Amino acid sequence: MIAVVIWATVSPLYDRAVAAGAEELMRLFENPKVTHLNANGTDVTVDRSDFDPRSPHPGLPVIDLTFNWVLLAALFSINPKPFSDRNMLRFGIASVIMYVTHIFALTAEVMSIYVLRLGAWSAAHYGAFARNFWGVANHSYRFVLMFAIAFALWWALRPAPVEEKAAPRQKKRRKR
């Protein structure tokens, strides 16, 4: 619950950082660079400079993409010494890596809007492969990958709790 409170409090600021990262990533591959992602509270609105300014701007609740950080925090808190330097450092590293995955997740979300939800404009600019690719990327992230990423980061970075227990096994092997 502490992690939920921290996440809910920090979300408006964090969403800006994710939106800025995703905007940079998208504009890397755009020519001309037209996508603008504006974070307002817990939503990010998608603007394109080549669209009529009077047209509706799709809004995305970014918290739906970032709440796996709560799972990551909960997993690191399982450690018998959750506030140890080692555990906190690794949790910090995992959080930074997760931030990068959030940028990719928001990019996939925006791309799925471009390829699927803008009617005739989507059909004119994107083919079947792009529709399937970005649709699956976005849905799979929301459905299972966001949880799998939190689990994998924790699994890979968690401090070893019982390294000393493995030692006798190694000694036995050496005797043989």
Place this chain on the structure above:
Amino acid sequence: MKRDQKLFLIKFFVALIAMYLLVAWNPVNDHVIVPATKGIAVVAGAMLHAIGQNVIVNGTTIASSRFAVNINNGCNGIEAMLILLAAIGSFPASMKSRLIGLGIGALIVQLINEVRIISLYLIGAYRPSLFQIFHTAVWQVVVILAAIIFFLQWSARVAPNRLANGS
């Protein structure tokens, strides 16, 4: 990270993506996932009736004059079961241990998921301002965390001092 732990993660992601594609495939979704979700809704509806809630179950929707919840993918526990299945399937253990783990794990996930649906209905009906945070952050995390903790317990039991104990 040890080599066998890296191998576990690779197998885990490959299995998870394969199972996701299977579950997302329309025939599987329509003939397996949706009927299973309807069953989950029926059980939750019966339990809500038992505690005095006048609800009607229609397909995957549980509704009353106060509130309605529609159980979609992501709220039916399937995502937690896929993660559990990928983790147990990727972990070095006997087939018997895996089947027992999957059976017990799936049961635990679905029991917790029924509690999630019932509590979300009650929160939506009586404390609607809390619904969004409980729906998005609290219960999703609790269900996945339960699956992961069960996996850790199971893996420590079937392979003590090996993969399950960290890097």
